[in-house]
Amino acid sequence: MKNVQVIDGAINTAYNIYGISDEDFELMFPNGHDIEFIEDFWDRVGDKEATRITEFMWNNLFRKSDIHGIHGTLFYELKPQKVHLYPTKRFSDDPSTTR
Template identity: 50%
Template sequence: MKNIQVIDGADNSVYDIFQATDEEFSLIFPDGQDVAFIDEVWDRGRAEELGRAFKQIWTRRIPKKDAMGIHGLLFYQLDSKMKYYPTRRDEEAINPDGSLLRQHPL
C-alpha cells in the first residue's frame, strides 16, 4: 500500500492521508510521478476505473501518526501550485524563476 496525502484548497481542509494499492496509485500518479492535480487525473479519461479506485481509497483513511511515509500528494482546488511542480515530482519542485525550491534535492 502507498500513502496519498490530499491537499485541499478548502478552508476547513485537514490534509488527510489515504492508502492506495499499487494499481490505484499508478492510476493517479503515472510514470513515476508523486504529485497530482485532481482535474488532470480525471482528464486522462479513465473515469470508470478512477471512480472505482477512489471509492476504495476513500475508505482507507489512516491517522497521520500511523502513516509510514507519504508516497504521493493529490491537490484539489489548488491549480495555482502547478507551476511549482512541472514534472509532477515533489523532489523536482521549482520556484517561478525555475530555480529549485529545495537547495539539495534527494
C-alpha cells in the same frame, strides 16, 4: 499499499492520508510522479476508473501516526495555483525543498 496525501482548496483542509493499492497508485501517479492534480487524473483515466479508485481511497483514511511515509500528493481545486510549482509533477520540483 501506498499512502496518498490529499490537499484541497479549503481553508480548513486536514491534509488527510489515504491508502490505495500499488496498482492504483501507478494509475494515479504514472511515470514515477509523486504529485498529481485531480483534474489531470480524472481526464487521464476516465470517469469510471477515477471513481473506482477515489471511492476506495475515501474508505481508507489512515491516522497520520500510523503511517510510514507519504508516497504521493493529490491536489484538489488547486491546479491554477500550484501547477507552475510542479512542472514535472515531482516533489523535487518545489523550490522550497532545495537547499
